[in-house]
Amino acid sequence: MGSIEHHANREWKIPGTIERWDEALPLGNGLIGCLVWGDGEPLKFSLDRGDLWDERPAPQTVAEDFTYIELIRLVEAGKQDEILSRFDDFFSAYPNPTKLSAGRLELRFGQQAEHTENLLDMNDAVANVKMHFHNGSCVVRSYCHAVDGLGYIQVVGDGCEPALQLVAPSYAGETEERADTRSSFDIRLESLGYPAAEYAKSEELSWFVQRTAHDLEYAIIVASRNVKPGMWEYVYAIAQNNEGNDWLEQAKRRVSTASGTGFDAALTSHRLWWKSYNEQSDIFLPDALAERNWRMTNYLFGSAAREGAPPMPLQGVWTADEGVLPPWKGDYHHDLNTELSYWHGWKANRLEGGKGFVDYLWNLRPQASEFASRFFDAPGINLPSVMTLDGRPLGGWPMYSLSIANQMWLCQSFDHYWQYSGDENFLRERAYVFFSETAACMLRWLKPGEDGKLRLRLSSSPEIHDNSLASWLTPNSNYDLALLRYLFGRLADMAKRLGLNEDHDKWIEIFATLPELAVNEAGELMISPDESLTESHRHHSHAMSIFPLQLLSYERDEQERRIIDGTISGLEKLGKGRWTGYSFAWMAALYAMQGNGEGAWYHLETFWRHFCSQNGFHLNDDFRCTGLTQSHGRPFTLEGNMAAAAALQEMVLQDQNGILRIFPAIPEQWKREGLSFRSLRSLLGVLVSAAMTNRKVQYVELTALRDVAFELEDPTDGTKFIHVTLGKGERLKWENPAFIAQ
Incomplete structure (x- = not known):
């Protein structure tokens, strides 16, 4: 491919001292996470474990x-104060339930570094910090092992002997308060009521045990070793008492054994895992910003999303280390955050990470059944839309935290x-069962109106009108309706494929009784049947049917094209004043569905330049105060990163309505300068690789993952289509201008 497939840049450099946890070098292996930051006095390793949760319920x-x-009774009576007190206020009134950070390791060198260089090697998932002192220098390397679940640190240098200190979270106020305490809630960790951590050490090991005000106990255990003059190594584990009666002793033995193996020997299997992961797909672009951030997103996904590990909450495995509860308690938000966090992984050919989320939801079916019965008085399943690790409600704005509709998005x-x-x-x-059980809950509250069309009793659209009475929209909101049409439409398709004819007929009949999406005279998707979007808003929930549900297609007919164009035009007119970072990423996906590469790229570039920290983390708001939006905080959440990568993938490959499109939304500069991708996964059942240069597609390579038949948009003429039929494992390559059997 010559100049198109240039050397992949997998290094992320941060010059100078990193002074904040949300700008640190991120490491992770799905279960544990580490953030490396500081200047040597100390160099900090902020630690997290995905299943550390205080799950004590708020009494309400x-x-x-x-x-x-x-809730229905209070809404219909207009009793806002009671709605808030019964279903909302306790979210911020009580510290629990909440995600918990684990603590810190600190290496102190007796002096601050005069100069610091920070580099994250995304090939090997190793953080490298080089510190220059007035009397020497050292290099600190660290990784969270991809296979054995432990953390490793190595220090090599002269004139700078490190001293290790363990630091538990400030549940009893031991740690110093940082200068900047801005947070979503500013609820101090001390309010959780935990005792101080208990510290201990042996000849080789140091550890602390943190007991809580509930059943959880956890520990950080570190083995220290002076390997030779000028080289020190540390191995750590984060263990908790759900791992057996002798959980602490087991962790000590694991750490001791790994310490004997050593940093470099353990690194071999860690590197092999990441080599395999990085080879699953790739994108090569003429724009370094886009290519680099796509790779960083895949790195973050591989670090935080694993099969067999807890799924990603708002901050993944990097819970805030700042003496207060994490933003929004680090919970699981199903009105956007969890779904967006897994958007890109499917097409990026990283199915294992997404499978971890799917397995988690499947295993929560007993809790989902209980919540459907107890809260919704319904059969089937439904999970709280703002929930703990074990699937219990946290409360919060009830029109979203307790929406009946968000369960359909999880489907x-x-x-x-x-x-x-x-x-x-x-x-x-699994899929058909999960969909069917979700449908059973929906049908409990879907009732025909005067026109015979099915409507919910309550309806809303995240997060329109915030938590005011006005947020209860006339049923059905386009958000709820799009999800209902998606649910029952997909059930019909699944039943047909499975040969379940009676089920198919039932789902088709229900689908036929759903209203059409509400569209105003300007051709814009409305919020609800009697309300259009009239102000800038962060959540493009009314446009769900365009993306991610893809119920509307730009290519299917003129009416749907008019709706997509009208909806995007409406968003353009209202401006971006009340957007957050993920709004830009989602908007880029909408432009990609329109085939507008310039619009998609502009919004991705804006997102990556202005809403991401120096380490790539999505910080939600216009934290540099550039005037792009009205919000200027910096609450870190991962979903924006993943949504941006998903939008980029939709620019280069689309697979809708049985049609595969190559490079459907590419800006002119990229077309001229050349781009390519390798092994992106299509939901039509093929792995796809392709290249373009000088505005011409050079080749398309297809590998069937199952027996497939689809239409490929002719790479030389977008008005024509090529019918492709492949058996599982078959390959086909189109090289301008013809197909070549492989």
């Missing part, structure tokens, strides 16, 4: 009147896994 969530029917992860993997057993045994 277990009260007898914590029910959907009670899309099952749909994506089945379509991208082609696993027919998964379709039969």
Whole structure:
């Protein structure tokens, strides 16, 4: 491919001292995470573990009147104060439930570094910090092992002997307060009521045990070794008491054994895992910013999303280290955040990370059934839209935190896994079951109106009108309706594929009784049947049917094209004043659906330049105060990163309505200068590689993951289509201007 496939840049450099945890070098292995930052006095390793949670419920969530029917009664009576006190206020009034950070390791060198160089090697997932002191220098290397679950640190240098210190979170106020305490809630960790950590050490090991005000106990254990003059190594584990009666002793033995193995020997298997992961797909672009950030997003995904590990909450495995609860308590938000966090992984050919989320949701079916019964008085399943690790409600704005509709968005992860993997057993045994059980809950509250069309009793659209009474929209909001049309439409398609004829007929009949999406005279998707979007808003929830649900297609007919154009035009007129970072990423995906490469790229470039920290983390707001938007905080959440990568992938490859399109939304500069991608995964059942240069597609290579038949948009003429039929494992390559059998 010559100059198109240039050397992949997998280094992320941060010059100078890193002074904040949310600008640190991130490491992770799905279960544990580490942020490396500081100047040598100390150099900090902020540690996290995905399943560290205080899951004590707020008392209101277990009260007898914590029910959907009670919420309906209060909404219909217009009793806003009672709505807030029964379903909302306790989210910020109580510190629990909440995600917990684990603590810190600190290496002190007795002096601040005069100069610091920080580099994250995304090939090997190793953080490198070089510190220059007035009397010497050292290099500190660190990684969270991809296979054995432990953390490794190596210090090599002269004139700078390190001293290790363990630092537990400030549950009893031991740590110093940082100067900047801005947070979503500013609830101090001390409010959780935990005792001080208990520290201990042996000849080789140091550890602390943190007991809590509930069943959880956890520990950080570190083995220290002076390997030779000028070289020190540390191995650490984060263990908790759900790992057996002798959990602490087991962790000590693991750390001691790994310490004997050593940093470099353990690095071999760690590197092999990341080599395999990085080879799953790639994108090569003439724009270094886009290519670099796409790779960083894949790195973050590989670090935080793993099969068999807890799924990513708002901050993944990098919970805030600042003496207060993490933003929004680090919870699981199903009105956007969890879904967006897994958007890009499917097409990026990283199915294992998405499978971890799907398995987690499947295993929560007992809790989802209980919540559907207790809260919604319904059969089937439904999870709280703002929830803990174990699937329990946290409360919060009830029109979203307790929306009946968000469960349908969770279904899309099952749909994506089945379509991208082609696993027919998964379709039969899990996807169809999860969809059907979700439908059972929806049908409890779907009732025909005067026109015979099915409507929900309550309806909303995240996060329109915030938590005011006006947020209860006339049913059905386009958000709720798009999800309902998606749910029952996909159920019909699945039943047909599985040969379930009676089920197919039932789902088709229900689908036919759903209203059409509400569209105003300007051709814009409305918020609800009687309200259009009239102000800038962060959540493009009314446009769900364009993306990610893709119920509307720009290529299908003129009416749908008019709706997509009108909706995007409406968003343009309202401006970006009340957007957050993920709004730009989502908007880029909408432009990609329109085939507008310039618009898609502009919004991605804006996102990466202005809403991401120096380490790549999405910080939500216009934290540099550039005037792009009205919000100027910096709450870190991962979903914007993943949504941006997903939008970029939609620019280069689209797979909708049985049609595969190569480079459907590319800016002119990229077309001229050349770009390519390798092994992106299509939900039509093929791996796709392709290249373009001088505005011409040079080749398209297809590898069938299952028996497939689809239409390929002719790479030389976008008005024509080529019918492709492949058996599982077959390959086909189109080189301008013809196909070549492989």
